[in-house]
Amino acid sequence: MAISRPGFSLIEILIVMVLIGAMVAMVGPNLMKRLGRGKIGTTKIALNGIKSALDEYKMDMGHYPTKQEAGLEALMSRPNSKGADRWKGEYLTGKEVPLDAWNNEFVYSNPPQRFSKEYKFYELYSLGENEESENNPDLRVGS
Structure with a gap:
């Protein structure tokens, strides 16, 4: 006479695993979309913060920072250029220029190069x- 032990059979365990897999397959893509939207939102906030800092720099210096003035670095440390005595920064706080939500550096050009039809100054x-900013206008600003 066989003694029955409490527990799950192999079939029951497999059925539960299939059900869990199906639920993950349904929920996973939506979760990833929401995470992507969050990163876009975070990046837009950072872009607007840098844009505000650039506008403050222009009010003090009379122009937007150039490549010769170290670009966005000029928002955090006094440039070694003519008129540097008008610099009233730091316009951005921190030790480094912020990164986007994907841990990449923002691209800054003065004068505009890639979107010159949209922006006049930078x-x-x-x-x-x-790495396809043309496909997402939400990830760019300029003046």
């Missing part, structure tokens, strides 16, 4: 997750 953008 362009500032994130390459985004796929």
